[in-house]
Amino acid sequence: MEKLCEFLATLVFLGILFHGEMVSALRTKDGSEEWGYVQVRPKAHMFWWLYRSPYRVDSPSKPWPIILWLQGGPGSSGVGFGNFKEIGPLDANLKPRNFTWLRKADLLFVDNPVGTGYSFVEDSRLLVKTDKEAATDLTTLITKLFNSDHSLQKSPLFIVAESYGGKFAVTLGLSVTKAIQKRKLKLKLGGVVLGDSWISPEDFVFSWGPLLKDLSRLDDKGLQISNSIAERIKQQLKAGQFVNATNSWSELEYVISINSNSVDFYNFLLDSGSDSATVSRMKLKLFKEISMRRYSKHLTSTRYSPGVSGDLYSLLNGVITKKLKIIPEKIRWFEQSDNVFTNLEGDFMKPRIAEVDKLLALGVNVTVYNGQVDLICATKGTEAWLKKLKWAGLPNFLGKDRTPIFCGSDRKTKGFFKSYKNLNFYWILGAGHFVPTDQPCIALNMVGAITQSPAV
Structure with a gap:
């Protein structure tokens, strides 16, 4: 009893809120980190983790921004991967990250949709079936966080997404804009940022064959097979056969893997490192259950080796769970939720070009960035869907010249940039999907330029 009282006293000191017996939020003593759960629907609980930047600069003319990071998958954990592998303050070995995005903004990570990472549902029937349902849950979470915190309302929110997260980002952007207009949500939307995003699956699957043929990774036979499956996908999408299109997408990935000797879909200059067991499962047509994220070389080196340096599974289910204190004992963190993916398979291949058009028409700042050597969301496919926009400013955007971009005093070209009104595009050289x-x-x-961060 004495230990329990000490524990409860600690929670009160740290600003814990209770709903019944459920702890909903917790913060560190210095307020630099906050995290918790929001019940976005009855029995559906979404986990969030906010980092307040130690590099914050208060400027009346340029308020300090907040970045909401949305991972892809669908069903991949942003709290885990985006945080510890990409932009958070610490890497997967809990060492400081030199290029953390906290240097330019506060960071809000969310395990989205429910069922992903630490987020959970008490009934599997509550998993979302569409991108719009996911956006509704996210809007509920954002509303509860921002409407109750005046300090958050002062900062513009930038929705930054990667991969399938881009589809969540554009649907969320529209949902948030609507909530703001109806005065149900107190925040300023700074913009939507689509990083290597799965906005138009049809354009991406048609890009894979020709791109790999030009790179000598496919021969004529491989190209012909790839293009024939892509054409089948196009017809299935036209007929509204979206689940069948998802199955054909998985078959296409398998065909390309076999004919390219396992090219890495996240960096076409590399091999994926697929082991024989993975390929065997693929041959059995269990394609949906084997996300591309599973057999990318970026991830397999640690995913199947619990306990090794940088292993996210051990980290998130070990020291991080202990730190957070509020993760239910029954919840086991996984980098990818197959249940979330399966429930979204009817929406997986649907395009979200129209949503990008609506955001642009509403005056929302939209930024697209793409890694040069990405395959899964290849630049070739991204440029193809951009040209399908009906936005009035598109001809002017396409007619603009690109500007080379550099890093500091290094004059080696790192990429190119083009912008017209509220549409921006970054081509990032030497980068893959991540x-x-x-x-x-x-x-x-x-990201500093996108957010107009006042950081020095």
Whole structure:
């Protein structure tokens, strides 16, 4: 009993809030970190983790920004991967990250949708089936966080997404804009940022074959097979057969892997490192259960080796769970939730170009960035869907010249930039799917420019 009283006293000291017996939020003594759960629907609980930047600069003309990071998958944990592998204050070995995005903004990580990472549902039937349902849950979370915290309301919120997270970002951007207009949400939306984002699956699957053929990674036969499956996907999407299109997408990945000797879909200059067991499962057509994230070389080196340096599974289920204190005992953290992916398979191949158009028409700042050597969301495919926009400013955007970008005093070209009104595009050289990891310096400079951070 004495230990329990001490524990409860500690929670009160740290500013814990209770709903029944559930701890909903906790913060560190210095207020630099806050985290907790929001019940976005009955029996559906979303986990969030906010870092307040030690580099904050208060400027009346340029308020300090907040970045909401949305991971892809769908079903990949931003609290785990985006935080410890890409942009958070510490890496997967709990060492300080030199190029953490905290240098330019506060960071809000969310395990989205529910069922991902630390987020959970008490009934599997409550998992979301569409991107819009995910956006509704996220809007509920953001409303509860921002409406109750005046300090958060002072900072513009930038929704920054990677991979499938881009589809969540554009649907969330529209949902948030609507909530703001109806005065249900107290925040200023700074913009939506789409990093290597799965906005138009059709354009990406048609880009894979020709791109890999030009790189000598596919031959004529491989190209022909790839293009034929891509054409099938196009017809399935046209007919509204979205689950079938998802199955064909998985088949196409398998065909490309076999004909390219396992090219890495996240960096086409590398092999994925697929082991024979993974390939065997793929041959059994269990494609959906094997996310590309599973057999990318970026991840497999630690994913299947618990206890080794940088292993996220051991880290998040060990020292991080102990630190957070409020993770239910029954919850086991996984980098990728197959249940979340499966429940979204009917939406997985649907495009979100129209949503980007709506954001642009509403005057929302939209930034797109793409890694040069990414395959899964190849630049070739991104440029293709951009040209399908109906936004009135598109001809002017396409007619603009690109500007080279650099890092500090290094005059080696790191990428290119083009902008017209509220549409911006960054081409990042030497980066694959995970731009902040592959090119941390230019990624940090880029996010500083996007957010107009007052940081020096």
